[in-house]
Amino acid sequence: MTKKPHPQPQDAALIPRFAGLPTFMRLPMQASPEGVDIALVGVPFDGGTTNRAGARHGPREIRNASAFMRKIHHVTGVAPYDRAVVADLGDAPVNPIDLMESLRLITGFFADLKAHGCIPVSAGGDHLISLPILRALAADGPVGMVHFDAHSDTNDRYFGDNLYTHGTPFRRAVEEGLLDPKRVVQIGIRGSIYDPSDLDFARANGFRVIFIEEFITRTAEDIIAEARAIVGTGRTYVSFDVDAIDPAQAPGTGTPEIGGFSSFEAMRMVRGLAGLNIIGADVVEVSPPFDVSNMTSLLGATLMFELLCVIAAGFGD
Amino acid sequence: MTKKPHPQPQDAALIPRFAGLPTFMRLPMQASPEGVDIALVGVPFDGGTTNRAGARHGPREIRNASAFMRKIHHVTGVAPYDRAVVADLGDAPVNPIDLMESLRLITGFFADLKAHGCIPVSAGGDHLISLPILRALAADGPVGMVHFDAHSDTNDRYFGDNLYTHGTPFRRAVEEGLLDPKRVVQIGIRGSIYDPSDLDFARANGFRVIFIEEFITRTAEDIIAEARAIVGTGRTYVSFDVDAIDPAQAPGTGTPEIGGFSSFEAMRMVRGLAGLNIIGADVVEVSPPFDVSNMTSLLGATLMFELLCVIAAGFGD
Amino acid sequence: MTKKPHPQPQDAALIPRFAGLPTFMRLPMQASPEGVDIALVGVPFDGGTTNRAGARHGPREIRNASAFMRKIHHVTGVAPYDRAVVADLGDAPVNPIDLMESLRLITGFFADLKAHGCIPVSAGGDHLISLPILRALAADGPVGMVHFDAHSDTNDRYFGDNLYTHGTPFRRAVEEGLLDPKRVVQIGIRGSIYDPSDLDFARANGFRVIFIEEFITRTAEDIIAEARAIVGTGRTYVSFDVDAIDPAQAPGTGTPEIGGFSSFEAMRMVRGLAGLNIIGADVVEVSPPFDVSNMTSLLGATLMFELLCVIAAGFGD
Amino acid sequence: MTKKPHPQPQDAALIPRFAGLPTFMRLPMQASPEGVDIALVGVPFDGGTTNRAGARHGPREIRNASAFMRKIHHVTGVAPYDRAVVADLGDAPVNPIDLMESLRLITGFFADLKAHGCIPVSAGGDHLISLPILRALAADGPVGMVHFDAHSDTNDRYFGDNLYTHGTPFRRAVEEGLLDPKRVVQIGIRGSIYDPSDLDFARANGFRVIFIEEFITRTAEDIIAEARAIVGTGRTYVSFDVDAIDPAQAPGTGTPEIGGFSSFEAMRMVRGLAGLNIIGADVVEVSPPFDVSNMTSLLGATLMFELLCVIAAGFGD
C-alpha cells in the first residue's frame, strides 16, 4: 500500500504532554472519515447503566490520559501512524436523556465510518454502546467477537421490560443477527449471579465462556490461542470492558468485581489478537467519577493503543 | 392534636452515630405511610440530567450524613419528633433506564403519600423529580412554590425534542397546571445563559425571579418576606436545589455555578418559611460522586432537618 | 432440612442497587436472632487501634458496598439464601470511649447470637473485636482458627501495660483458653518486626505461621489443604484481616504492609474452607477514611459473601 | 526585655518550603522547655471522640502546613520570633488505647511547660485535650476562657456514665475549679441539639454563649470587644475548635456543623485578643483523614500563627 505522509501525534519531546488539546494519542482531530484507515472515536453515553453512571465522561478522560502514549509499540515494533492513517474522529452524537434515540444516533455515526472504510476503535460509554456499533458494523452479516469482561452481558431484561441496558447488549446482538454466537468468546467472567440460569443464553447459543477461575489455571497465551481458534479468519469485533481487569487496576468503573485478571495480562491478550480480521473494537465502562488518580483512564488509553497497534499491523509497513 | 408517643431517632449519646443503619435522621423506617404526618423519602433518580449524573446516589449519602442531626432545633426550639409523627418511608420506585416510567412510578408513590395525608420531604435525585412529585401533590389544583436554585429550570427542550429534563420541570409544571406561576418565586438565579430569551417563559408567566445580584443587595429576611407575600396562605411547595448555594459549600452537584448564596443564608431562609401552608418539599441535585468529604450530603441533610422543623412547627406542641 | 421460604435480598433487577437502605447483602434487617441460621452483623469499634483509627466506619461502608453482591455463588452454585435463614442483625453495641466496656458489650451481643444458634459473620471494627467475639463463641471450650493477616496479632502489651489492642487479641485468646493454639494457622504474615522475639509466643504455643514468603512458593490450594489439616473437624473460627491482602487492593486499612497476597487468592482460600465446622467468622480492619473509591469496602463485602456461601453450604440444599 | 538572638524559622527564600522536616513554623525543635517563652506543641490524642476519630493526626499535618507561614504578621507588624523565644517542643505523650492515662500524661507534660514559664500554643487532638491542659495551667486557680466552637462542649455524660469525652471538657473544667465560668465566653455555637437543657449548665454557671445567629447580626470587632470585657485582665485561656468555622473552610473535622463563621472572621477575632493575659491556647479538632487538599490543616497552622503573634505581642519589642 503506497501512502502519503500520515498524520502523526504531537511530539512530546517538543510539546510537553500537558500542553495542547487532549485528542486521542495527540493525533489531529478531523471531522470527516474520508481517507482515514483507523478512526479513534468516543461514545460518551451511559444511559444503559443500571447502577453507577459516569462512563459518559470516559472519552474525555481517556483522551486526556492518552497523552502518555508514545508512537511505537515497544514489543512488536509496530509504528501504527506509519502504517495507517489514524485520526481522532471526535465523539459519536448521543442524547443523554433518550436511550432509543442514542442507539439510532450511534449506529448512524458508525455506519458512516464503515461506509468510508474506517475501522473504529471506540472509547465508551457503557457497554450498551457495543450494540449500536455492531448494528452498523455487522449490518451485512454476523461477526465474531472477542469479549473481555467480568460479566457476560447477555441478560434479558431489567426493571421490568427494559431490553436495552449495559447488561443485555450481546443477547440483543445475537437475536438481531449481528453476532455469530459460535464465534464469540468471553474472557474473565466472574462474580456472584442473580440466578443459576444467568449464563444459559450464552451457553445455549454457543458462546465460549471462560471464567476467571479457568483463566488462572492457564496462560494468557493459551487463552488467546483458543480465542483465535474460535473466531477464526472471519470478521471479528473486539470488545473490552475494563471491569474485566481487577478493580485495584481499574477502580474507575461502574460495576467492579473483585478478582479480575491483571492489566498486564490484558495487554498480552490484546497483542495476541494480531492477524485477526478485526473490523472494530471498543474499550468501555471507564467511569472517571469513580476513578483514582486517573489510573483507569490511563489503562483505557493504553488498551486503545494496544488495539490500534494490532489493527495497524494488518496494514503492512 | 392528641398524640401517642412518637417514633424518635436513635440517641447518639447511647448508640454512636457511626453505628446502625443510616435511615433519615436515624428514625425508624417504615413501609406504610399509615399514621405518618411527615414522610422523609428518597427519590434516587437522575435520568433527567443533561450533564453530570450522580444524583441517584443522593438519598443514600444524605441519609448517611443525616446521622449528624440531633433532635431539636437550636434556634426555634422546635422538637419535630414530639410534634409530628415522622418516619423514613424509604425510596420511591424508579427505573434508571426509563425516564417516562420513572415519572409514572414517582407520581404513584407520592400520590399514595398524599392519600394518607403525609407531607413529604424528599431527597433527590435530579431536579426533574419535582415534576412527578407535583403531579401527585398538585393533582387537585395548582400550588405556589418557593424555589431556591441557580437555574430557573424553565427551559423548553433539550437535545431536539426532549421535554423532560432537569432543566425543564417548572415549565412543564406550569403547562400542566400544577404550579400557579403568580405564586412562584425563584431565589438565587445566576450564571451565563444560552439565549436572551432563557427567562422569558418564567417572566411572562409571572414568576418572581430573584437573581443573586439582587439577593446580595438585600437581606435574607427581606427576601423571605417577599417570598411569603408572593406565595401567601395557599398551598405551597418548597424546592431546594443545592446548586443555589455556592460551590465551595455545595461542590457535590452536577451543574455548579460560581457565586451562590451561603449555606447559612439558606438555613435562615428556610427557617423563615415557618407558618406557610407547605404541602411538601424537596432537596435535590446532591451528587455524591462529585462531593468532597461528604460536605454536600451533610448540607442536604441539614436542609432537610430545617424543612422538617418548619413543617413540624405547624403541628403545634 | 425442611424450610419455609427464606428471606431474600432485594432484587437488583427490580430495585436499583443504589436505592433503599444498605443492609448487608440487601437482606431484611431484623432485631432478634430468633430463627436465624447465619447472622450478618457489624461491630463498629476501633478503640484497640494503636495507629490509624477508622475501622469503626467499616460496617456502614461494607453494608453500602454489599449492594453489589448478587444471590448465588458463580463457582460453587451455592444459593445461600435458599439454604439458610440469613439476616442482617444490625450492629453490636459499642462504646467508643470505653474499651473495657465495649469488650463486655460485644461479648454479650454474640453470646445472645450463640444462644439462638446463629452463626455470626461479622464486619469490624479493628482486630481486637475478635477477642470479645471468641469469648462468646468459645465460652464452652477452645476452638481452632484460620487466620488471614499480615500480622500475627500476638503481641503482649502496648504503651506500657495495655493488654487489649488490635495487636494482641490472639495472645489473650490463647491465655484465656478460647483458642486451641495447636489448631491455629496464620496466613500471609509479613512486614518488619519490633524484635526477633515477636513471633515467639505464636510459635511456642504451636500456631502454624505461614509467611507470605512461603505462601508465594506454594499454591493457594496447597495452603488451604494444610490449613484444613491443622484445624481438622473441630469447631473453627475464621478471622480475615483485610491487611492480609496487598495494599493496592485493600488500601482502606490502618496498618498496610506492602506485598500481600491478592484478593483473588483470598477468595480462593475462603472457598477452600467449605466443609469445615465453622462457628463464626469476621472480616476486620476495613477503614473507610483511608479507602479509595470504596475498593476495600467492596472487598470486605465480597469476602463476607464468600464466607457466607461457605457456611451456608453446610446447611444442605 | 533584653534577648540574645532568638531561634528563627528556616528561610523559605533559601530552603524551599517543601524541603526539610516539618516542625511548627519551620522552627528548631527542642526537647527541653528551658528558656522557651512560647512553646508550640502537639497533642495527638483523639480518644475522647464520640463520632469520627482522626484528630490524632492533627499535629503532624498542621506542622506540615505550617511551612506556608512566613515570619512577620502583615497587619500588626509583629515579628514573633524577634520578640520571644519560640520553639517546637514536640508532642505531648499520649496513649491511644487508654483515655485516663492520656489525661495524666498530657497534664504532666503541660505542668512541666508551666513550671518553665512557657506559654503553650497547642495543636490537637480532639477537644478533650483542653481539660488536661487546663489541669496543668490552671492548677493554681481558675482562669477565664475565650472559646470558639460550634458546640458548647458542656455535656455531662456519653454512652452511659462516661465523663470524659470531647463533648464534656468544659463542664468538667468548671466542676474541677479550672475555669471561672463568669469569665468564659463561647463564640459560634450552633447546630441541632439533643435536648432543650443542653445549654443549661453553661448558662446556669454564667458562661456567655454567643450563637452564630447572634454573631451575624454584629461585627467580629464587637464580639471580641465583649469577649475582652468578659475575660478582663485575669489569666485567660484561648481554645479554638476548628468546627467553629464553616465546613467549607474547615472540612477536616469530626463533627462539622453547616453555617459557621468564616476563617477571615476567625483571624480577625484572634487578632483582637492582643493585650489579654493569655496563659495558653489551643487549636483542636483538625482531623486530616476528613480534610480536603489539606485546607483545614493550613487553617489550623494559620490560627496558630495568629495566636502566636498575639501572645508574642505581649513580650514587647
Added chain:
Amino acid sequence: MTKKPHPQPQDAALIPRFAGLPTFMRLPMQASPEGVDIALVGVPFDGGTTNRAGARHGPREIRNASAFMRKIHHVTGVAPYDRAVVADLGDAPVNPIDLMESLRLITGFFADLKAHGCIPVSAGGDHLISLPILRALAADGPVGMVHFDAHSDTNDRYFGDNLYTHGTPFRRAVEEGLLDPKRVVQIGIRGSIYDPSDLDFARANGFRVIFIEEFITRTAEDIIAEARAIVGTGRTYVSFDVDAIDPAQAPGTGTPEIGGFSSFEAMRMVRGLAGLNIIGADVVEVSPPFDVSNMTSLLGATLMFELLCVIAAGFGD
C-alpha cells in the same frame, strides 16, 4: 464594525457538555490569530514556582471546566461571540525544563498575537507568565494593571540570585519599563510576610496596595471605582491570581492564603472593569493537582468568561 458570522461555541442543548474536545468555552480552535479579536490561550508553564508546582496543568483543566459556560452574560446581557471574533488559539510554547527559554517562547507567541491585533485572555501557568506576556503586550510602552492577588509578587530574588520566579514578575516588569507603577493597583493582598520591607518596592514605586483588611471595610464596587481611577483610560492589563480568592473557593492553587475575598466579589469586580482599555488579561495559579472536585478550574473558567465579556463589550453590538 461590520462582521461576518462569528464562530460560536458548541450548543450544549444539542451536544452534551461532556462530549467533544474541551476547547475554551467549546469554541473552535484555530492555529492562526488572523482575524481573531479576542484570543483565549493557555500558558502551561509553572517553572517559576517556588513551592508547589502544578499550574502547568491549569490550561487543560480550565478548558475542561469551561464547558459549563454558556453563551451570554446573565447580568450585562453581553453576547461576546456576537460582538467579537473569539477563538481558542491553543497553548503558548513552553519548555518545562528551561525557564529562560520559556520566557522567550511565551513572549514570541504573544508578540504574534499582538501583531495581529488580538487581545489575549490567558490561562496560566504560574504567575511568572505575566512577565513574558507583558514583554510582548507592553513592548511599545508601559501599561497600567489591575492585579488581583494574595501576594504582591514584587519580591526581588529567591534561592540566592534567581530573578525570575512567580514571586517576582511585577518587580521585573517595573524595572523593564513594562508597567507604569503609578497605574498599578493590587487587590486582596494578605498573609504573613518575610520581612517588614516586603512591600517597600511596590509602595516606593507608587503601586496602590489594597490589603484584604481594607477590602472588607469597603464594597467591591467602591474598590473597583478606585481601581478604575488609578488605571484611567490608558492601556491596561488585568492579572488575576486565583489565590486572591479564599482557599475554600480556590483550593487548587500552589500558595493558598487563608481569608481571601469571595468568588462572587471577584466576579463583581471583574464586571466593574467594563469600559477600560484592556489590552490583555490572565487567570493564573490554578493548580489542578491540588484542586478538589475541579472547583478551582471551574472558577478559572468563569473568571475567563467574565473577562471575555468585559473585553467583548468594548466591541459594540
Added chain:
Amino acid sequence: MTKKPHPQPQDAALIPRFAGLPTFMRLPMQASPEGVDIALVGVPFDGGTTNRAGARHGPREIRNASAFMRKIHHVTGVAPYDRAVVADLGDAPVNPIDLMESLRLITGFFADLKAHGCIPVSAGGDHLISLPILRALAADGPVGMVHFDAHSDTNDRYFGDNLYTHGTPFRRAVEEGLLDPKRVVQIGIRGSIYDPSDLDFARANGFRVIFIEEFITRTAEDIIAEARAIVGTGRTYVSFDVDAIDPAQAPGTGTPEIGGFSSFEAMRMVRGLAGLNIIGADVVEVSPPFDVSNMTSLLGATLMFELLCVIAAGFGD
C-alpha cells in the same frame, strides 16, 4: 567492628506512630555525617520532570510513611540499627528554579557524605537526581548499577537541546564516565516508545536491558542472579524508580506505565542484592500529589527499608 550503642528509631509501642516528627524510620535527625555509616537523605527536586511534577514532595511524604517501618527485617533477621550507625541526614539543598545550580548543590552534598564514608540511601525527587549523586559517588571512577525502572532514561535531549531531564540521566552518566555501561542492568523496562532507536544508546554501550515481557517469563530470583553476575563485586549503585512497579501499586508517580512488576517482586529483588558492594541507592519518582491514600509513599519507605537492610547486612553483626 566494635560499636557504641547506636541511634535507634522511636519505639512505636511507646510513642504512637502518628506522634512526633516524621524523620526517616523515626530515627534521630542529625546535621553532620560524622560517624554515620548509612545516611538516609531526601533530595526534594523535580526540576528535570518533562511531564507531571510533584516528586519534590517525595521526601516529606516518604518520611511520613516510614513511621510504619519497624526495626528488624522479618525474613533476613537483619537489625540494621544494631549493625550500623544510621541517621536521617535531612535534605540535600536544591533550587526549584534553577536546574543547573541544583545539580551542583546536590553533588556537593553527596560529596560530603562520601568524604565521611557514609553510604547514602536517598529519597527523590525525580530521576535526574541520580546524576548529581553519581557525580559525587563515582568521582573516582565508574560504577555499576542495578536499575529498576519502566524507562531506560537514556534519551539524549528534550525540548530542543536540553541535556538534563529525568529522561536522560544515565546517558549523561555514561558520557561523563560515572557508569561502567557493561556493569549496568535495567529491569522492568516497558511502554510505548518515541522511536525505534530509543534504546540504541543503552544497548550499544552494553547495558543489559530486561523488558517486563522477559521478566515475566522468569523468576525474580533468576533476574537478580543475572543482575548480580553483571555488576559483580565492583562498586555498585542501586537506583529504584517507583514507576517500575505497576501503577495500581505505585499510582503516585509522574509517568506511570501500565503493566509493571509487583511491589512484592520488587522487595524480593532488592533483598537479593545482599552482599553486593553497594555504594549508594535511591528511590525516586514518588510524587505525592498524584498518590492515593499515601500508598506510593509507603511503598517508597518500604523499599528504603529493604535497601537499608541489604546495605546494613554488609556491616556484620
